Amino acid sequence: MPASPCVVPDSISRPYSVHEVDCRVKTHDWVNGEYRRLVLSAPRSVLDCEPGQFFHLLCPQMEGLQPYLRRPMSIYSYDRIRGELSFLYKVAGTGTGTLARLQPGEHLNIVGPLGRGFEIRREWRRPLLVARGVGLATLAPLAGECARLGRQLTAVCSARSPDLVMSTDLFRFFGAEVITVTDAEDNSDVKSLTLLIEGLIRTRGIDAFFTCGSARLLRMLQEIGARHGIGGQVAVEQHMACGIGMCQACVRTFLRDGSTFNLRVCREGPVFDLHEVL
Amino acid sequence: MADLRTMIGSLTLKNPIMPASGTFSEELAEVFDLDCLGAHVTKTITRGKRSGNPVPRVCEVNGAMLNSIGIPSKGAPWFLQNTLPFYRDYEAPLVISISANTADEFARFAEEVSVPGVAAIEVNISCPNIEDDGKAFAMKPGATGDVVRRMRSATHLPLWAKLSPNTGEVVEVALAAEEAGADALVTANTMLAMAIDSRTGRARLGNIMGGLSGPALKPITLRMTYQCARAVSIPVIGCGGISTVDDVIEYLVAGAHAVQVGTATFISPSTMPRLVRELDEALDSRGLPSVDALIGTVDVTNEAVAVAEMRDGCHAAR
Ligand SMILES: Cc1cc2nc3c(=O)[nH]c(=O)nc-3n(C[C@H](O)[C@H](O)[C@H](O)COP(=O)(O)OP(=O)(O)OC[C@H]3O[C@@H](n4cnc5c(N)ncnc54)[C@H](O)[C@@H]3O)c2cc1C
Ligand SMILES: Cc1cc2nc3c(=O)[nH]c(=O)nc-3n(C[C@H](O)[C@H](O)[C@H](O)COP(=O)(O)O)c2cc1C
Ligand code: FES
Numbered sequence: 001m002p003a004s005p006c007v008v009p010d011s012i013s014r015p016y017s018v019h020e021v022d023c024r025v026k027t028h029d030w031v032n033g034e035y036r037r038l039v040l041s042a043p044r045s046v047l048d049c050e051p052g053q054f055f056h057l058l059c060p061q062m063e064g065l066q067p068y069l070r071r072p073m074s075i076y077s078y079d080r081i082r083g084e085l086s087f088l089y090k091v092a093g094t095g096t097g098t099l100a101r102l103q104p105g106e107h108l109n110i111v112g113p114l115g116r117g118f119e120i121r122r123e124w125r126r127p128l129l130v131a132r133g134v135g136l137a138t139l140a141p142l143a144g145e146c147a148r149l150g151r152q153l154t155a156v157c158s159a160r161s162p163d164l165v166m167s168t169d170l171f172r173f174f175g176a177e178v179i180t181v182t183d184a185e186d187n188s189d190v191k192s193l194t195l196l197i198e199g200l201i202r203t204r205g206i207d208a209f210f211t212c213g214s215a216r217l218l219r220m221l222q223e224i225g226a227r228h229g230i231g232g233q234v235a236v237e238q239h240m241a242c243g244i245g246m247c248q249a250c251v252r253t254f255l256r257d258g259s260t261f262n263l264r265v266c267r268e269g270p271v272f273d274l275h276e277v278l
Numbered sequence: 279m280a281d282l283r284t285m286i287g288s289l290t291l292k293n294p295i296m297p298a299s300g301t302f303s304e305e306l307a308e309v310f311d312l313d314c315l316g317a318h319v320t321k322t323i324t325r326g327k328r329s330g331n332p333v334p335r336v337c338e339v340n341g342a343m344l345n346s347i348g349i350p351s352k353g354a355p356w357f358l359q360n361t362l363p364f365y366r367d368y369e370a371p372l373v374i375s376i377s378a379n380t381a382d383e384f385a386r387f388a389e390e391v392s393v394p395g396v397a398a399i400e401v402n403i404s405c406p407n408i409e410d411d412g413k414a415f416a417m418k419p420g421a422t423g424d425v426v427r428r429m430r431s432a433t434h435l436p437l438w439a440k441l442s443p444n445t446g447e448v449v450e451v452a453l454a455a456e457e458a459g460a461d462a463l464v465t466a467n468t469m470l471a472m473a474i475d476s477r478t479g480r481a482r483l484g485n486i487m488g489g490l491s492g493p494a495l496k497p498i499t500l501r502m503t504y505q506c507a508r509a510v511s512i513p514v515i516g517c518g519g520i521s522t523v524d525d526v527i528e529y530l531v532a533g534a535h536a537v538q539v540g541t542a543t544f545i546s547p548s549t550m551p552r553l554v555r556e557l558d559e560a561l562d563s564r565g566l567p568s569v570d571a572l573i574g575t576v577d578v579t580n581e582a583v584a585v586a587e588m589r590d591g592c593h594a595a596r
Contacts, residue, residue, distance in 0.1 A: 018308040020548050058545070068338040068492065069544065111547055239334040241343060242544040245305035248321075248347050249336040262329060262350065267305065 018114060018244060019045045022107045026084065032164055035090050035134065036100055037076065040108060042085035047078050051141035052117030052235055052271040055087070056243035058109040059095040060102060067095040070111065072240050072266070074138040074212075085110075088137035088166070114243050115270050118142050118233055120149055124208035127151055127232070128200060129176070130221060132158040132188075135213030136167045138235045142210055147174040154204055156181065156196065158188045158217070177204070190220050197224055208232045209274055218277060225274060232274040238265040253278045280561035281568035282554070284316070284535050286513050287436050287461035289371055289397060291316035291536060294569055295526070295554050298517050298540030299375040299400060299440070300347065304364050309547045313368050314554055316536060320361065322375040322402045324351040325387045332484035337473050342495060342519075343541055344471050346488030349377055349405060354390055362395050371397030373438065377405060381421075385428035392433040399435050401425060401460070404442035404467035406489045416442040416467075419454035430459035438515065440464040441506070443498050452506040464515045464538065465502040469495060492541040495519040500532055507533025507574060521549060523556035533574040 023040035031037050046055075056070040076088040091100050102108060120127070120142075127146055131139045136157060146153045153176040159165040161184040168178045179196070181188040187196075200206050201224075209221045209232030218234055225231060238250040245267035254263050254276045263269065282293035296317040297306075303321060306312060330350030337344050352360075357374075365372045374396055378384040388399055403415035403425055415421040416439070426439055439455035441448070443466045452463055468489025473482040481487075499518025507514045513536070516529030521542035529537045542549040557569070566572060 015307060015311070016309065018547070020309070020546060066338070066340060068341060069336070069343060109546075239336055241336040241345065241541075242301070242547075244308070244547060246301060246303040246321075247336070247345070247544065248330060248350050249334075249345065251330070251333065251335075251350070 017048070018112065019043075020109065020111045021046055022109050023085070025102050025104050025106050025108060027104055028102055031088065031166055034164060035088055035166060037086060037088050038099070038102065038108075039084055039086040040110070041083055042078075042110075044080065044083065046110070046112055047080045047083070047085065049075055049078055049085075049113035050117035051075065051145050052138065052233075053113040053115050054270060055085070055110045055112035056114060056240070057087075057095075057099065058111075059099040060108075062098045062101065067098060069095075069241055070243060071095040071099070072114075072237075072243060072270075074235065074270075075113070076137045076140055077144075078141070088134065088140070090134045111243060115266055116268065118145070118210065118235075118271050120146060120151065121208070124232075125151060126205050127153060127208040127210055128197065128204075128206040129153065129155040129171075130158070130193075130197070130209060130211045130217055131155070132214045132217055133164075135211065135235075138212040139210060140167050140170055143171050143174040143176055146176075152204075153177070154200060154206060155179070156193070158182070158193075160184065190216060193217075194220060194224060197221075198228075201228055201230070206230065210234070211274070213237070218274075222275060222277075233271050234274050234277055235270045236265055236272060236277060237270065240266050242266070280558055280566060281570075282558060282561075284569050284573075286398075286438075286515065286535055289317075289436060291371065293554050293557070294530065294534075294536035295550050295557070296373075296536060296538050297543065297550065298538035299402065301540040301543050304361070306543070306547060310551045313370055314551045315370050317371045317373050317397070318365055318368065319373045319400060319538065320357075320375055322349050322351075322377045322405065323354065323357050324349055324377050325354045325383065325390070327351060327353045334482065334484050335488075337482040339471075339473050339490070340494065342490050342492035343544075344473055344483055344488040344490055345468070346483045346485035348485070354387065358391070358393065362393070366395055373398045373400050375400040375402050375440070377402040381424040381428040384425045385432040388429040388433040388435075388437075392435050396435060398438055398461070399429070399433065400438040400440055400464060401429060402440050402467070404440050404444075406442070406444060406468055406470040406487070414442055414444070414467075416440070416451055417445045417447075419447055419450040422451050423454035423458040426455050426458035426460050436461035438462040438464050441466045441502065443467065443469045443495070443502055443518070448502050448505050449509045452510050456510045456512050460512060462513045462515055462535075463506050463510065464517055465506050465534075466499045466518055469498060491518070493519045493521060496525060500528055503529055503534050504532040504576065520553075521545065523553055523560050526553055526557055527560060527572060530569065530572040531574070531576045533576065535573055
């Protein structure tokens with residue numbers, strides 16, 4: 001089915017809501033063997049942000065002229081009072097590789113906040129967060145928001161091995177019931193997870209799903225959601241160039257009211273309706 | 279404060295800095311006041327709806343990027359109803375970029391978009407992503423002349439022909455566009471290119487090939503600007519790899535009357551307002567009264583000297 005061009009109208013928000021700023025690195029530490037947390041000292045202007053939004057980072061150019069393009073990174077935490085913004089990331093290639101070499105005191109140029117974040121609908125009282133790997137980075141601030149709004153939260157955190165499970169303390173701090181599953185323990189496959197989640201729907205009355213990152217988890221939640229009439233949201237990824245909606249590099253195909261169309265992940269997303277993502 | 283104004287045919291721009299098609303949209307108004315620009319140039323539109331190319335549509339290479347966006351378009355009616363009104367609030371002239379499959383379609387489309395609020399039409403005859411293997415109209419003087427001539431008789435708006443760095447007949451294409459009635463040339467679009475992931479052996483763009491843009495493109499498009507400015511008497515607008523004020527100055531010196539900034543806006547969305555400010559400062563610090571004082575001032579005496587030396591060398595060898 002060919003995708004027709006984007007048909008969703010899109011309004012330009014109040015002027016100068018997106019900023020390009022140089023931020024000083026406060027701390028930059030390993031969280032475990034694979035993930036690093038980068039904490040920046042950020043001006044108030046960029047901290048009018050929300051969970052699910054992202055920033056576009058100009059990773060330092062170290063190897064010749066590489067990296068050239070910016071790298072999208074979800075907000076892991078933001079603190080308006082302390083003037084802090086942080087990211088949790090995994091070194092994947094050139095850009096995150098040079099990012100990892102940033103030292104406290106050095107500066108990083110960032111553009112944002114960008115995109116549309118999560119929306120916790122009024123009727124979603126008992127949400128379930130399902131995250132794997134670095135997807136946790138995106139869902140962590142959502143957990144905070146759920147806590148603030150008094151939602152009863154459950155989080156399923158999946159990883160390759162127990163030492164790579166992250167942010168469980170943070171989720172617990174936000175009052176979440178945390179369940180960890182790992183490949184090493186053989187309980188993170190789709191079949192086991194489906195059983196687990198269908199159990200949680202019965203016992204904890206789960207009424208919304210939030211997830212991000214993994215296509216496998218997305219499909220699974222779409223199927224469970226379809227069976228039980230449960231909606232939710234997902235944060236998706238796509239290769240980007242501009243990050244602010246100009247270039248159309250980041251489109252993905254979505255299904256709404258029976259027809260498909262392309263939307264920009266950086267602009268209409270990165271958070272989308274769980275059941276609209278193809 | 280130097281005089282930053284520049285003339286592109288009948289249009290006076292308040293400064294020579296404007297965006298390149300496909301790298302600019304309404305969203306940039308969230309970053310800075312778009313009225314600081316000399317003009318606004320829209321993403322290329324087509325008459326009918328198009329969905330563009332498969333992803334990934336972009337990748338980076340050393341000092342440049344490749345794109346195979348194609349021309350996703352919501353179609354002319356959507357554009358006229360939804361995009362055009364946005365730009366009415368601005369003083370900067372609006373240039374709309376259009377593409378079509380035949381000279382005839384180009385002409386009909388030009389007529390359709392010749393509406394109040396549109397100051398000029400940029401004729402995208404050079405997109406390497408829309409036709410098979412980049413075979414665009416701007417590869418050949420004949421096809422270029424055809425398109426521009428048909429459009430000329432269909433609209434009174436100024437026509438800017440956007441040329442391609444993929445042709446070996448740069449000057450011939452430029453002359454054909456001028457002769458057919460173009461009011462300005464834009465040099466240039468992206469250069470057809472390719473990138474492969476050495477690890478997996480896979481092409482890095484979903485569409486296999488795409489257009490190269492960014493700093494690595496500049497020497498080529500600067501050369502084209504120089505060639506075209508020498509050959510034609512209509513203004514030339516330089517485009518390709520501009521990210522610093524020195525890049526802007528090089529294009530002006532090569533003979534451009536204005537410049538378009540593309541990929542640099544992706545790297546730093548505030549590039550264009552910075553360039554306007556820095557151009558003003560650069561002219562002041564050189565004691566130049568205006569942008570005009572720079573245009574076409576390239577010093578090519580080196581060329582003459584080198585040729586003379588070579589001749590002498592040949593004599594000596596004989
Ligand atoms: C909205 C959004 C939020 C994200 N949040 C996080 C996060 O919080 N933590 C984290 O670790 N990662 C996150 N990612 C993924 C992160 O952007 C990529 O891991 C990163 O761009 C890889 O760059 P690289 O140069 O290290 O890898 P390379 O493989 O060398 O990158 C090559 C090119 O591909 C692009 N690319 C590669 N993988 C991805 C990807 N998954 N998504 C988009 N572009 C990609 C790069 O941006 C770059 O242009 C997010 C992606 C998006 C789109
Ligand atoms: C993502 C992207 C999309 C583009 N889309 C168009 C387009 O629709 N029409 C067009 O004439 N040129 C298009 N271009 C080419 C630019 O307008 C410009 O000619 C080229 O990128 C060289 O300038 P730069 O090096 O400053 O980017 C596009 C370029 C990029 C990078
Ligand atoms: S990255 Fe340019 S439109 Fe999304």
